[in-house]
Amino acid sequence: MRLLVVFSHPCPESFGAALYETACRTLRAAGHELRCHDLYAENFNPVLSTEERRQYLTDTAAIIAKHTEHVDNLQWAEGLVVIYPTWYYGPPAMLKGWLERVWLPGITFEVADGKQKRTKPKLQNIRLLVGITTSGSPWWWIRLIRDPGRSLWTRGLRPLFSPRCRVIWKQLYNMNHVTEDDRKVFLGKVERSLSTIPV
Template sequence: MRVLMVFAHPGRESYGAALFATARESLLRAGHEVEVIDLYAEGFDPVLTAEDWADYLSDTDRLIAKLDRHVSALRRAEALVMVYPTWMYGPPAILKGWMEWVWLPGVAFDVASATKKRATGKLQNIRHLAVITTSGSPWWWLRLIRDPGRSMLTRGYRVLFHPRCRITWLQLHDMNHRKPKDLKAFLAKVDRRLSRLGGEKNRGRGDECRKSEA
């Protein structure tokens, strides 16, 4: 399977970097073709300029050409794996900016045809989305506030993918109070789950799903 890994963490020696390395090694060991976009390492600029904003719909092809490497990687991928820390209830600004920048009209979606209609997805090539993240908040608090970061990706963005796209969500909560044994156990869980990417059955419990969520 062609897998695109997108990593967003500024710390080269961080636990997030360890999660990324573990996931990548697991995918390679399983025989997948892995392409990596390391946003902080390459200094990706997530800021949409006034000029580019003006061309967002009127000259989208110019923006696609400007971001050709990223757009091509997204279009090639059969699975998308995102590794990042959850900050302020969502992905880091650099990753959110990457999605806003690279997931352009004509690439990730077609603009809605009329009022009360939603955009239609164009990333039918993506059949599996996997998210590996950490958060300082406890699980119960995120559930209470309806987990905005997870909802954004598994509901809002998921409709852009193949209708039978599966989702794997791996999150370590209470990150600031975890002991070394907890960190080690989560790394092992990531290794185990990523080694099965693409061959998993739908087991419920909210980790994988096949139905499109509007």
């Protein structure tokens, strides 16, 4: 399977970086074709400028032209793997900015043609979504507040993908208090889960 892996964490020594390395190694060993973006290592600029906001609907092509590699990879992929820490119940600003500057009209969706109508999905090529994240909060609190981070991907963005898009979600809770053994166990879970994805 053609997989786009997007990683967002500012620290190369982080547990997130270990998750990214494990995911890429496991997926390649299983025979998948990968294209990867480490957003911080690439110095991706997540800020939607004033000019770009004004161009967002009137001259979208001008913004797309700044991110042709990211756009090409989104359209090439059959699966999307996102790896990031959950901060303030959502993705880091870097990853959110990637969504705002790359997931543009005409690329991931078409703007709805009237009030009370949904946008039209344009990422029908994506038939697998994998989310791998960590969060400082315990699982019961995340459930109590209805899991906003996971909902962004699985409820908000998944409708842009193939109607049969499969979802794999792996989340390590209580990140501020986990032990080294907890981390090893979670890495093992991620590796086992990814190794079973059909090519």
